[in-house]
Amino acid sequence: MRKIVAGAFVSLDGVMQAPGGPEEDPTGGFEHGGWTVPYWDGPMGQFMDGCFSQPFDLLLGRKTYEIFAAHWPFVGEDDPIGGVFNEVTKYVATSSSSPLTWKNSVALTGDVVAEIARLKQGTGPVLLTQGSSILLQTLLAHDLIDEFRLLTFPLVLGNGKKLFGPGSKAGALKLAESNVSTTGVTMSVYARAGAVKTGTFELPQSSDAELARRDRIKRQG
Numbered sequence: 001m002r003k004i005v006a007g008a009f010v011s012l013d014g015v016m017q018a019p020g021g022p023e024e025d026p027t028g029g030f031e032h033g034g035w036t037v038p039y040w041d042g043p044m045g046q047f048m049d050g051c052f053s054q055p056f057d058l059l060l061g062r063k064t065y066e067i068f069a070a071h072w073p074f075v076g077e078d079d080p081i082g083g084v085f086n087e088v089t090k091y092v093a094t095s096s097s098s099p100l101t102w103k104n105s106v107a108l109t110g111d112v113v114a115e116i117a118r119l120k121q122g123t124g125p126v127l128l129t130q131g132s133s134i135l136l137q138t139l140l141a142h143d144l145i146d147e148f149r150l151l152t153f154p155l156v157l158g159n160g161k162k163l164f165g166p167g168s169k170a171g172a173l174k175l176a177e178s179n180v181s182t183t184g185v186t187m188s189v190y191a192r193a194g195a196v197k198t199g200t201f202e203l204p205q206s207s208d209a210e211l212a213r214r215d216r217i218k219r220q221g
Helices: 042-051 062-069 080-087 112-121 133-141 208-220
Strands: 004-011 056-061 090-093 105-108 126-130 147-153 173-180 186-192
Touching: 004 133, 042 147, 042 173, 042 186, 056 062, 056 133, 062 090, 090 112, 105 112, 112 126, 112 133, 126 133
Parallel strands: 004 126, 004 147, 056 090, 056 126, 090 105
Antiparallel strands: 147 186, 173 186
């Protein structure tokens, strides 16, 4: 069985839209494209290298796929991430009939949830998402994500596409790894940890018998 790992850049208020540049995704009037760029440093690069150090296939939404396909094939053979991205299999959730021109790309059409569930039940490397906010909402709604690898940036963006939408399933997570960059970005890995557990901080209610006993002691004293 394969794991689905969600990798994402998020603001403190959970926005993940257009982290890489002003023109990346301005839909909905989003004006802060490229918000991750001023924070980038060495430790963040090391964290990302770790995400890509083990075998994986990419699982992408069509929008993110088009952004990647316009960039990574052209970065040069000496770029370590570009070289890996160009060679791995790219599974793309899409409703479009337009061809996928980036090599090793496979379209997931029709019942995308069933297709992804089939991939998950099979053998092979981790299925790693990058960006793909719309696809993530589908994965979250069907409880298909096994692990989150998040870089949380110290800023609030307000409106924008968010990682956790209203359709997300409730569930507990375990913090498996955490580091902080020199620019204040928290780099975290969360694994699934079963159902949400609840409790209460309310003081326990005393029974009538206990209250009567306390009253007798008070009067006797």
